[in-house]
Amino acid sequence: MNTLRNRRGILGAAGVLGFLVLVEALGRLGVIDPGVLPLVSAVLVTTVQIAFEPAFLAEVANTLLACLAGLAIAVATAVPAGLLLGTVSVVERSVRPLVEFLRPIPSVSLIPLAMFLFTESQDAKIALIVYTCSWPLLINTMYGLSDVDPLAKQTLRSFGFRGLSVVLRVSLPSAAPFIFTGIRIALSVTLIVAVSVELIAGGGGGIGNFLSLASGANRIDRMLAGTIWAGLIGLAANALFMAGERRLFHWHQGATS
Template structure:
């Protein structure tokens, strides 16, 4: 099945869901005070970008996501390269990594808000924490896939450990690191909005949703949810397309050229 066919089927599925939800609301099966009509939600979603406050909230969320992701890349990728290049160090740190990695980020929101009273700082800190794990693990996995012969060949010509990492290990692990970035991108928005929901009034999509819910404007609250989903979808498509274009040679060598 081609990408176009998958896209058409995806759009048809979304349209079918919206039509079913609209029908359930119009027929009285779902009370309007529980779930607004989808037509109302979509109308509110269409008008939200015209509001300066909503645009400001979106920018606040994106700023925390992008800055947190950039910091995570700057920390986790070099850490992964170091651990992957020094087996003794990797074996020493692995138990700590396996202990911290499964901790849900949302369970750390109270701690982050205590350590960072400003909502924007708390969001950024949690995004860094969340994004670091897929980046670190994928970097380690990518280094384990490096051809030992290539590293030995470079050493035989007198290159040191740093040169081996830069010239062989990092380029070979780059596709895996890119996958880690794509995975991290998919969770940044979740973490940022979760913090904003608990810190309503300090900006962000989550704060907008919280205030709309407090005012009993469920249509606006769900409209903001629609925009959060669209932003997440666009980010995933963008990074997927970039990964496919930059590392097509890797996909081809793995037998996947679609």
């Protein structure tokens, strides 16, 4: 498994490197106007340079703080809600239509409403992150509960355990890999939502604000460099959670796939 994973990583890196070399060559040959799209080498130099700029690091910290705060609130609310819906069928049947109606609504379309309801752009950003992250957490928690072995619950009930005790001792541990996967999926969209709000709302700081300022100053190299860092941060966060998922839930088939 590790050999296959390493081989995929090497092939992926080779593909990215080949694409960058091709774009650099097209720029050097004049096929792509460097005035419109800077050379790859120039963008990479800028990418390294802005990593040492305090102003850029402050913008990154602003975005990450909102992402972590929104994700924490979503976990604290959506996971208990998923446990409730996944264990009490009457509540699940009553709330399911509302969930199915709200879940497909794109969070970006709610940015004007969030800006109207919250005077601070940071609060609006966190609120939209909570809204977006809640759905994968809620659905994964409910799905995880449906995968619990009924025999395990019946065995515990035979020893006199009821209700919440069964949920905490059997259902929650069994659903933990699915919940963790939901957190990883939610984490991947937090950065997208945060940067989108920063780009559209403006004035609240963050990576999106950095991109807007770079675009306004016609510094395409800085704009692309900021985008690269946003992608690297998302990639690193996803890789970290996948590694944690494999380590914590190696006994679960879905964690090793």
